[in-house]
């Protein structure tokens with residue numbers, strides 16, 4: 001797909017976008033995570049505001065406080081409607097490393113400590129509309 005900045009571009013079919021599932025779309029040089037929850041459509045940059053992991057491969061949850069996307073790499077959390085960073089990244093290595101060597105545990109702990117020192121930014125959100133069955137995003 002291609003697109004010019006400021007224009008509306010079809011990125012998905014509403015009937016094919018399952019509620020709660022995230023779809024990765026590349027268009028006009030942008031990598032987007034497009035998703036629907038309870039009949040409302042959303043689009044954020046697919047690049048985590050921490051170290052650019054693909055958010056579309058993370059977890060999307062509807063919580064009492066709103067939609068929350070959790071990054072699959074270090075666990076930073078973002079508001080699914082606005083892209084605002086809510087928390088993260090996770091500062092510790094995973095707790096279930098009983099079978100791992102001491103060297104691997106030290107490496108993961110060091111990696112977690114270093115990644116936690118990297119600032120996490122909000123991710124850009126994009127305006128979304130539907131035209132018939134087309135889900136369109138304004139680039």
Ligand code: FES
Nearest residue numbers: 048050051071074
């Ligand atoms: S890349 Fe997303 S939390 Fe680190």
